[in-house]
Amino acid sequence: DTAVSQTPKYLVTQMGNDKSIKCEQNLGHDTMYWYKQDSKKFLKIMFSYNNKELIINETVPNRFSPKSPDKAHLNLHINSLELGDSAVYFCASGPGRRTSWNEKLFFGSGTQLSVL
Amino acid sequence: GENVEQHPSTLSVQEGDSAVIKCTYSDSASNYFPWYKQELGKGPQLIIDIRSNVGEKKDQRIAVTLNKTAKHFSLHITETQPEDSAVYFCAASINSNYQLIWGAGTKLIIKP
Numbered sequence: 001d002t003a004v005s006q007t008p009k010y011l012v013t014q015m016g017n018d019k020s021i022k023c024e025q026n027l028g029h030d031t032m033y034w035y036k037q038d039s040k041k042f043l044k045i046m047f048s049y050n051n052k053e054l055i056i057n058e059t060v061p062n063r064f065s066p067k068s069p070d071k072a073h074l075n076l077h078i079n080s081l082e083l084g085d086s087a088v089y090f091c092a093s094g095p096g097r098r099t100s101w102n103e104k105l106f107f108g109s110g111t112q113l114s115v116l
Numbered sequence: 117g118e119n120v121e122q123h124p125s126t127l128s129v130q131e132g133d134s135a136v137i138k139c140t141y142s143d144s145a146s147n148y149f150p151w152y153k154q155e156l157g158k159g160p161q162l163i164i165d166i167r168s169n170v171g172e173k174k175d176q177r178i179a180v181t182l183n184k185t186a187k188h189f190s191l192h193i194t195e196t197q198p199e200d201s202a203v204y205f206c207a208a209s210i211n212s213n214y215q216l217i218w219g220a221g222t223k224l225i226i227k228p
Contacts, residue, residue, distance in 0.1 A: 004159075041203050041221045043160070048215075056215060090159050104150075105216070107159025 003027050006091045006108035013081055014116055021076045021111045023091030031055075031096030032074035033105070034066060037088045049074055050096050078113075086115045118143040120208050122219025130227050135196055137222045139206035140188040146208040149189045150216070151180060154203045163204075164191070193224075201226045 006023040013019055025032060033056070034046040047066040048056035054066070063079045078085060091108040119142040129135045139149075147168035152160035166173045166180045166189065173180050177196075182189040193200055206219040 041154075041223070043205060043218045043221070045215065092159070104162045104165075105152075105160075107161065109157070109159050 003106045004091055004093050004108040006089075006111055008111060009109065010112050010114075012114045012116065015081055015083060017081050018077070018079045019081060019113070020078070021089055021091075021113075023074050023076070023108060025072055025091075025093040025106070027093055027106060029093040029095055029106075030071055031094045032068065032071070033092040033094070034074065034076050035090040035092060035107075037090060037110070039087070043090075047074075047076075081113075081115045083115050086113055088112050118146055118208055118210070118217040120206060120217045120219045122206050122222055124222060125220065126223045126225070128225040128227060129196055131196055131198060133196055135193045135200070135224055137191045137204055137206070137224070138188060139190070139208075139219050140186075141208040141217075142187065143208070143210065144184075144187065145210045146217075148209045149180070149182060150207050151178075151191050152205045152207070154205065154221075156202075160205055196224075196226050198226050198228065200224060 004025045031050045033048045036044045046060045049068040051071050052068045065077045068074045088110045090110050092105045094105045095103045122139045150165035151163050153163045154160040164175050164178050164180050166182050177194045179192045203221045203223050205221050207216040209216045
């Protein structure tokens with residue numbers, strides 16, 4: 001069983017399109033994250049949800065909208081895609097406040113988004 | 117806010133030799149320092165972490181050391197093997213905060 005699964009693994013699309021990436025975790029964690037990794041491998045946090053509540057919302061264009069229907073799912077919707085959105089997007093989950101914030105994060109295998 | 121710097125950006129070592137990756141942090145309140153390994157085509161995976169109440173932690177061939185006074189911590193890999201080739205990330209966080217601050221990553225290449 002995959003702990004954190006995200007789909008699709010690859011996403012190739014045209015500029016201006018709208019796309020979604022889905023993420024699910026089966027670890028019973030309270031907190032989920034979206035990270036963006038650019039071509040230089042730098043990891044940048046975008047959003048974090050704790051029990052469906054948005055707790056981290058970094059400086060990200062409002063074309064990016066996270067949605068958490070329940071604490072096991074955190075989806076990312078991107079409107080009006082731009083060339084600069086091309087990157088690998090990682091979903092992650094962690095225990096959150098229940099233990100302490102500083103515990104092991106589990107990452108999905110990533111979604112490679114290519115905007116043409 | 118916290119800032120984490122990681123060096124080197126690329127490290128090439130001969131198989132069997134040791135590798136050391138260093139990170140410095142700026143906020144003296146940081147008290148948790150994990151290291152993640154990212155293999156090609158995969159997400160980062162925690163390999164070892166250390167809290168500010170200890171100075172060193174070992175797990176087989178990997179170890180992490182922490183110098184709170186100097187605000188730096190290091191990852192040591194001994195007897196390197198080809199499967200150690202990956203990108204390694206350090207991070208730091210404060211217990212009352214919910215956010216990890218990440219280093220820029222080090223690409224470790226093990227030469228056969």
